[in-house]
Amino acid sequence: MIRADVVRGPIDTAEVLAGVGDAGDGAALLFVGTVRNHAGGHPVDGITYDAYEAMAREVLRAIAGEAAEILGTERVAVVHRIGTLKVGEVSVAIAVSSPHRAEAYEASRYVIEEIKKRLPVWKKEHYSSGEEAWVGGAVPAPVGPADHR
């Protein structure tokens, strides 16, 4: 079962991983993205994630579906949190499960790289100095998923 979610509360990473578990698989992988305490040499207190929520859900679902093709199973879960997060909090969790580790690593990597390229989510860094700024990112292109690979 493919899971793709945009949430406003904390992400339970163990639950995301457990959701893809299958006794017939030998390789489960969990990727966790967290808020780091610095950016470009400046101390950071937190990040506010903004999203075009309706589209983000659709894009995340599409990315998870493409990852399932790489994986060869439908055991893919990806959850992205939005709102204001403190340093160390989890912003994204990606879990995949497969009979084979090569496909698991490839599919997990695919999900995070595609998120960076085309998920309509933005982040504003809150610096310890009291200043804040939107972080520059990738310009999404109007192309089909095949062209993203």
Place this chain on the structure above:
Amino acid sequence: MALAVRTLFFAAYRDLVRTSELPLELADGATVADLVAELRSRGGPFAHLPPDPAVAVNRVYASASQPLGEGDEVAFIPPVAGG
């Protein structure tokens, strides 16, 4: 004939134009590029929108030449930074 669409602004673009949503009327047959040009010609903060921004029409990334339809939801997408 006119064509009514909703435009949406997020993150840095929302801060720039100081609104998250704006209804617009365009001429029939208008494209994404026409909409962007019309907004930029309003001047003020709108003039600072990029001439060729990433845009999504009805939640799908669209090219500048895509024609718009009645009731379309047209979102200006600043460079994305998820993860």
